[in-house]
Amino acid sequence: MRWTTAGPVGVVAVLAGLTPFTTAGQASAQEGGAYGHGHRTHVVRPGHSIQAAVDRARPGDTIKLLRGTYDGGVLVNKRLTIRGAGEKTVLRPGGIDHCAAVKRAGTGICVIGRPGHPVKGVTIEDLTVRKFAKNGVFGQFTDRLTVERVLAADNGEYGISEFNSTRGRFAHNWALNNGDEAGFYVGDIANAHGTVVTGNRSTGNAIGLLVRHARNVKAWRNELVGNCVGVALVDDGQKGGQGNTKVWKNNVSKNNRECAAHEEVPPLGGTGVLFFGGDHNLIEKNVVKDNRGRLPYSGGIVLFRGTPPLNRPARDNLILLNVVRGNAPFDLVDNSGSRTNRFRRNLCRTSNPAGLC
Template sequence: MSKRHMKCLAGISVATATALGLAAVPSVASGDSDRVVRPGESIQTAVDAARPGDTVVVLPGTYRESVLITTPGLTLRGTGERTVIVPAAAKGTKAAHACAAGGNGICVIGTKGHTVDDVRIRSLTVSGFDKSGVWASWTDRLSVHGVAARENGTWGIAQERSTRGYFRNNIATGNGDAGVFVANSVTEEGGATDTGGTRIVENSVSGNRIGVTARRVRNLVIDGNTMTGNCSGVFVVGDESKPAAGAMTISGNRILENNKFCPATPRLSAIQGSGIVLTGSEATTVRSNDIRGNVGSTPLSGGILLFKSFVGALNTDNTISENRVRGNKPADLADRDTAGTGNSFVRNTCGTSVPAGMCAG
């Protein structure tokens, strides 16, 4: 049979499956650069053997290990939620590498002088790790797509010291802190870093402490996500260092009933019923979000809040416009950073505001 006929038959098979409503099954060996991992085999062994541009395909099954990626251009691809990565069963043994030692599931780790670029993580579940489901440090153009990060101790999907990340169509649920977390550094103080346009889009984030946290970073987009059942939907954290956090766009998100209660921490008061909170942010645009039913009685409760940073940084030159903000308590809109300057509330559909008069209807 000719190659042309084989391609034709393959196309007919895909079309038939689509017509019957069947899910397409990912190819497990689409090229010489694919390395296939089967249940009982080690993902890490395949990753260590891979070269830039290779794809490691992980077949359905439960894999008890952490995975460290330091090879640029590598794709790690599962087969959807049937590919599950959980912590190793053995306790008390020496961790195989830094990712496992840190309590993380999948790590992409470079260095200040040598970032790990163009890594793609696709279509798998990572669950039950003490720290993060997916952790990245010193990366550029990391892409995480179709990953379910569930019940991890701190963050579901997290990135620090990295640029141009792309996090799309993921599920982050039941994680101890943020479902999706982007920061300048988790170990050092300092001014906000430019993420180069990191995008957090079209994810489903629920049952975490905070849905999406942007901490001491600038130049990113949080768009089209659904956040519900967290203590807070979106939390922007700035401090007194320069440059300030901000220059980001938060748009088109559905932020509904984030009414889980989270007790106070040494750096933050209790959180409940918070839609979007800006602290110490500058030049951030909050536009066209649907924010409803976020109800609580903490200082951070309400639909959209400007709140002075807990280290004293003010909100400046932020624009909150054209949002639909209804049924949030104690208020739909609240500017509680009275010393902040240049902040504007324009054409927002809401019922209550503090101070009064900021709702368009």
């Protein structure tokens, strides 16, 4: 996890949301309707090049993918919608990796802008990105990147992520078994301007949801189950820190996988919500249950100092009205280096120090 750089029932529930639609019979069609802007739909059939359609498209166009298998490594640098036909539209490695041209080799779909010139309004929906060496869907220097009803599975690092980006929306996706990093990631931005992470499922990852060096992120009604850590809020020492993030009404349970030390990250496992530093965050009305481990960071909701070199305290955070039960070694842990964190009206039994429940 590069802090310093940029069950069967669950399957049915998530994939049921990836609803196929009627296929089109022509390669490119004019869209009219109520919008009347002349945007086109480019239909790409299995085995044909998504990148060719992206290159041919004008800003505002839609790339429509039918059921079947396609080569990934698709680079997007203009406002487009890429829409599949549900979970049976699958991008996997093969052919030319166009993301390598922007130093993001091993990525299914990379949406890449430039500092001060973000790619705006890209939407990716109703498809699967699977078995890429690095990332499923990766955004950098984007604004209003939307990823919905996407299954990101068995990728080597991140499932669905945005770096240096604002106003993103990750909704109703599933991140499954994505190697060394996080199922969902928001980071490396002083102000994410309300990036939304909602209605997702994340399981089998190192971290279910990672918010690192970012402010103003909102995460609610996610299922973060069966990872090494459910949610991690991380101040890695960069200017501005991490904070002003609201995490509420999530199920953060049974995150009991074990992850070995990785680069500068210590071993992780058995943690529901983990703070490495961070300030003015709100953790409210979550269910944080049965996260159990024997590591220093294990437990239900656990506050530690930020990472080296600054090791800034976790401060001015509010942990409110959470159900925190059955976690080990403790439901609540405050090893934050600060006395400004508030634990209020949580339903829990054990804490370190005593008296937080």
